[in-house]
Structures are given as structure tokens and as C-alpha cells.
Amino acid sequence: MSEIIPHWLTKQASLAPNDTALELENGNCLTFIELKDKSQSFAKRLAWQGIGKESKVGIFSNNCIEMVIAIHALSYLGAVGVFFNIRLTEKELNFQIEDAEVSLILVADCLENQLMDMSFAPQILSFSEVRTLDEENVQLALEIALDDAFTIMYTSGTTGNPKGVVHTYGNHWWSATGSALNIGIHATDKWLAVLPLFHIGGLSILLKSVIYGMPVYLLEKFDGKKVHHAIMNRGVTIASVVTVMLHRLIDLLEEQQYPDTFRCMLLGGGPAPRSMLEKSKMKQIPVFQSYGMTETSSQIVTLGPNDALRKLGSAGKPLFPAQLRIIDQGHDGVGEIVVKGPMVTKGYYKNEQATESSIQNSWLSTGDLGQLDDEGFLYVVDRRKDLIISGGENIYPSEIESVLSAMYGVKEVGVTGVEDSQWGRVPYAFIVLDDESVSEVDILQYASENLAKYKVPRKINFVSGLPRNASNKLLRNKLCDLI
């Protein structure tokens, strides 16, 4: 039976009306009661436009207060938000719009121009335009049924078209409470949201805010100095980042230390190089490694504070309500990671085939490779699709990246497999340097000293930057475009 809870924003606005829900760089704040009132008003204007129960509404926006209001507005109507990556091309957008049966697209005012030359079937309204609409006198949701769908986000699989991951309210709820049981809830918490809200890592912070009654410090996008400032001076106690962000933050920290009240740097978006984790340890940054994906409504595995230092490099253990297994293990204990729990999506939007092939008996096949140590800690070895099989040996790009990242003069590394007539595939490395005096010979020598011969990159390509997606994840399949 679907559990029913009061509407979460209305509830928080009743419990803590004057507490801060959102805080911006410029010092502007929104309380929970203000956020509720604005979201309800926005909902009534959308209702005037015909949006209601189960309508699919696209959102094309950078991080801003209006986007937060729009998201909550949809929940008051029982509508479903379809979150677009703002870097998508017209073609990619149109695929998602059609696939998700989007009937209206909401766009941030500052991004309207970006869509100007594109052509879409559904109507497009900017946030400002919505605010000029009349308010329809509709009954807004008083309760939330946890089995109802709330959001859809597209992910690319290893093959075929992107698939729309459907999140129910319950998926988000369990993600938030599962995280709370892991890192606790303090009355003084303030969570930094710098990841895009159109990705699950960003959106999940917003929903934790409403469920915990916690302020979110919202940044439009990643800017190292702004994040550094927020942690140092604005009372941020928890921040969600990806590897490349942490790299920059460590540099900015120099000889300083974060305040004692800063209690969690939640690190997602792929395996982190050991050298970075060691630097973080040295600088006493409380890094919590984590592992998750859109399908698991953000992190599903996290390394808790008790083990953060003892298990460097591990993603930790599955959250309290979650389960994890390694299946099809090889002789080295490495196999596919499968997970289960109430935060795991029930499936892909109108795509039974993809759903059935990914989810069996409530267990989600992640497509990622990992192993468990004898205490049950997960080590994510690699994304399966990135696995390089070379002469019968398995090569994990992240291992090579981790090793080369630790080398003096090397700033960032990406490794991918390239066709080879003799060995099947061989690893190529793409390197951004800190120090231009480092040569290919230096790197190959360092690699030979630290890696088995078959793992040494066949070619070193010096580049000025690595291809990353909107949440800064390394896109290994785009590396070869740099050659």
C-alpha cells in the first residue's frame, strides 16, 4: 500500500515557517513559508495553463530560485517534472520531449535565447511569463502518495537511446532519510548546492532541504572561489561535489583549513584518485566518498565518518535501507554491482524492455564493476562500459588514471581503450599538465614504474582539458575526439 504523508513543503512551512529554505550568494534568502507561498502561486498559474495531475512538464534551467519554485509547484499539481540537461542539442532535447510526452517546457529567463533557434512541438514558457498568467482556482495537493511519480531524468546507457528514469516521491524520500541515517541531521546544517539541479545529485539536496527543514546555499554553477568562500565564511556544513571540483578546492585551500563546523564533503560522480583522497586527509577535509546514479536517486553507497580514513578509496557500504551484491564475479572478486532498496527507481518511462533488462526482482543491474573487501566495503573498480580488455587481461581505466594523477606536474588524466590489431584494445591516456616541462618520456617512465606492463598507456596525448558532462563526470568515450 502506498504510504501517504502530508505535502512536504506545506508541512515544513508549518513546522518551521520562518526558517531559511534557500540562501543565495548575494545574501538573499527565502523562508519555508515564502517558498511555499511562491510555489503554490506558481502552481495555480500553471494550472491556468492546463497543467494538472500527471502532466509532463519539461524544465530547462540553470540553478536559480525560480527553478526551485517551479519544481515544488509541479508537486502541488501532481505533475511530473522532466529535467533537461541545459547542454543538450536540439536533436537530443526533442528525443526526450517526445519520449516523455512533455506538454509544456519551462525555461529560465536567461536561457530563453539558447532555445530561440530550436524548434519544439510543446509550448515554451519562461519563468517570467508564467508569473504573468492568472491563478486558476484549483485544489492543490495536501498530501503526497509515495508511489506517485514526481521526476524524470534521462540517462545514456551503454547502447541505444537515452532512457527516462522515473523517480517516485518515495524514491526521493528514502534517499533523503537513508542519507540522514548515514551522516546524521544537525539543527545547524546548511547544504551547499552547486551541482546542477537538473541532475539527481543537485535535486536531491533540494528535497533534503524540505524534508529535514534545512537551509540550502544555492550557487548557479561551480566556481571554485565561490564554493571556497561559502565553506569558509557562510556557515555551509555539508557540500556535494564531484572529483574535479574537489581537486580545485584543495588547491584553493592552500595552507588554510575549513572550519570545524564543516562536517561533510560528499564526493560523487565516479571513482576518486587515491592521491586526491590522501591530500584531503592531510588537509583534514571530511571527504565522504559515495557511489550512486540517477537510477538510485543519488548516492546509495557512502563511506561513513568512522571509516573514511581507514578505507581510503572505498565507496563504503550501502545506505541503511539499501542492499548491494556483486554478481558474476571473476577470479579477482570483481563483478557487476547490483543494488536494491526503496530509493531505487521502479523503471524507465514507457520503456518496459529497458526496465526488464535492468531490474530483476527489484535488483537493479548498475552495469558497473566492483568488489567487496572482507569487511563488506565496496570498491568501485570501473564502469563496465569503460572496461578495456587487452590480450585477455582486464584493464580498468580508473586505475591508470589514479596512478598518473599522483605524478608531479600532472593535473588531470583520462584513459580509454582504442582498437588494436594485436591486443584487441589498448589504453590511451589524455593528460592535462600543471607543469609544461613534463614530457611523454617522463610519464611513460613513471607509469612503467607503477603499473604492470600491459597497463602502461600505449600513447600519451597532451590536451588542454578533458571532456566532461554537465555534472563534470569524465566522458571517456569522448576522449578519442581529442586526437
Added chain:
Amino acid sequence: MSEIIPHWLTKQASLAPNDTALELENGNCLTFIELKDKSQSFAKRLAWQGIGKESKVGIFSNNCIEMVIAIHALSYLGAVGVFFNIRLTEKELNFQIEDAEVSLILVADCLENQLMDMSFAPQILSFSEVRTLDEENVQLALEIALDDAFTIMYTSGTTGNPKGVVHTYGNHWWSATGSALNIGIHATDKWLAVLPLFHIGGLSILLKSVIYGMPVYLLEKFDGKKVHHAIMNRGVTIASVVTVMLHRLIDLLEEQQYPDTFRCMLLGGGPAPRSMLEKSKMKQIPVFQSYGMTETSSQIVTLGPNDALRKLGSAGKPLFPAQLRIIDQGHDGVGEIVVKGPMVTKGYYKNEQATESSIQNSWLSTGDLGQLDDEGFLYVVDRRKDLIISGGENIYPSEIESVLSAMYGVKEVGVTGVEDSQWGRVPYAFIVLDDESVSEVDILQYASENLAKYKVPRKINFVSGLPRNASNKLLRNKLCDLI
């Protein structure tokens, strides 16, 4: 659809094997891995005795480690625990045993004698006897389905036989997470369990321990000095108490203060006199008033830290996942309290009539009277069954008790209604004195000065103690037995 989570004790034993689960007065501790191992072993011995999925197993025990082990053991078998109040008579016990279809009774070793002269149909085994049984090689539960029943506790209604409140795992889960969203979760928390574990207020602490990964400081029964010591010297940060306990603790505190780390004195078991709350405020005791009952799996309304001082006397607002309404309001805004939420029982064991009359459309009629102030804070006016209607005026016993409790020389007060030919019913007061020099005349004069005439007790009875149940709740319907 029923949500599935990993077995909560197995999970906690995996996440934090060596953290303390239980701590005793004598310094003995049990870690989560030890508690898991002992509970699983106990489960296998019970399985040898034929206990399995949905078996009803009675538990007759005071607070002790063996009881905790037995409770978790039942969850490994999918069996349902029926919790007996150890003050029950043979007749009362047999009613519950038959009604709940109990097939085996587990009894604490030290209480075996108490059952010796009674006669019961099911077999009785002491905890020690179970430990002499062989272990059956059964598959223990790896997961918990939240819709499954876990515990049954009997409550007396205003009329008729006691009814068996069924709690699912989900009821307990939502109670624990609802409380966490209210008072937070700190890594340093240690919760004092002095309320009987056979009542929901005690049991809920145990389950929070497993869900939060938090140590419980377990006391066999209330002893003011031991509780005082635990808070002052043993690192207890949260304690659940009822009014009469807090009264004693305030006395013991004298000129001292509790450590700053003691962050929550959760007060349940009926309305608290204003004078006690004011004393607590003066002594900086962080009292959280609360309201709840067996049917709501412990507290469902709590006064949060932000409002504790501003709203003295209020029980607060419903927990995040809960809803509350006042129905059938009188001209004074007082009406019956009805509540809804995933921690509310789905019904009484095999008693559809009672279930249907108490729960309509998921809303539970509490039978209690209350009102909301203009900010939505609940003031529990009285238990409806205790309402004294006198000459058309409503008299709430708790109001009179609260007034007289504040008088010098008065230690405890109980008030109830007694038949009266002229007025219908009139209030009688039962008073325990601190100072024997206080006279009936003194009290009546004080009452007249502080209460409308119709509320002044018609008779003052000096007594040496008040009738209370095992969780120290005042039993107003037993007061007249003292005359």
C-alpha cells in the same frame, strides 16, 4: 507496494559492528554484532520449538538484555511479539493470550515465580530455558517487508475488553524516522531506556537504536537516582520519561545542571502540569513535550526545540510524516484529536469492529480532546473518557491537577469525576502531600483563588500514593478505589 529493506539488526551489525548497541548500569555492553549473533542464535532455538512465520509469541519480562535479544530473535523468524504488562492479573493475561492466539510465552528468569501459580494454555519458557534448546537450521530473515506485523500491544479503551494494537515494521520504522526528523540524529547520541520495553514508549527506543546505530542505556526500572546518575555521568544525551519521573528528577537536580550534551528530555504519558514545565525551564532541562499512544507507535506530536519555551504546555506539532485535525469542535475550539500517518496502526488484532470504529479513511480517532492555537500548536486538553461534565460545564481533570500541583506542600494530584445527584458529576481530588501541615481548608482556599467555582474539587482526599500503570500514567478511573 510494501517496501523491502534489509533486516535492520543485520544491517546495523554490518555498518557498525563494534559500536555499542546496549549499555547497562554495571558497565556491561553489547555491540551490534554481538546483539545480532545472540539474537540469531536465540531465533534458531525458538525455531527448534516450532516458532516461525507469523507465530504469536508472548513476552513477559522486565527490561533486560535477554528481552532485547528475544525481541530481535522474533524478527528473524517473522514471528509476532505479544507484549504483556508484567502487572497484569492471571485473568487479564489469559484474555490477551487467547485473543492474540499466543502459542508460546517467553518469561524473564526473575519473573518465573510470578507466573508459577497461574494457569495458561500455551507453553511457558524462561529465557534460560530457551538457551538450552538446540539450534534449528532455519533460514533467518534477510529482509524486512514493512507491511508485515511485528508487535502486538494491548490497550484498554473507554469501554469493553482491551484491544490488541498491531504494529507493522513500517509503523516502527516511520516512528523512528519521524522522530529523527524532529530532534535530529547526532553521532554522539545515547538514549536512556527506563520506560518498560513492553510499552511502546520503551520499545520504540530499542528500535531507534538499531535504525540509527545508537547506543541505548538500559535500566531495569525507574529509579530517580540511577537516572540522574546516567544523565550526569554516563553520557546519556536523550531520555524518555513520564511526568512523575520528571518530577522526581527535578528534585534530585537541586542546584546542579545537566551536562550541555544532554539535549532532549522527551516527556510523554499525558499532559504535564505547567508548574513542572516552568521549573524545568528554570533549571534549563531541555524538555520536549510529546503526545502519542500505542496506536501511533509512540509520540506523534512533539514540541520542537525552537518552540519549547515559547509554547509551554503545548504538545507541539505532528511529526513530519504525520497529520492531525481537531473534529467536532465546541465553541471553545476544543474537539476530538484525530491523526493520520504511516506510524499509525492499521488496526486491532482480529477486531474489525474496533478497527472500523477507530480508524476511518486512515484517520485514527484518539478519543482525546485538544485544541490548536493560531499557529497550529496542539494543546491536549484531556482524555475524553476523563471529561467531567458538571451542570453543563466541561471540567478537565488535568486543569485542576495542574493548578493544585503548583501549590506549596502538594506533591502529586489526581482528579476524577464522581456521580452527583444535583450536578451530574463533580470533581474529587486525591492528593499526596510533601508537607503534612497543609490542610483541606488550605487547599480549598487555594483552589478557590485559582479556579472557577464549578471547578473547585467537591472533596479532597489525602492519600499516600496515586494509582498508576506500569508506565507511570495516572489511572484516574482507579482513584475512587482509594476512598
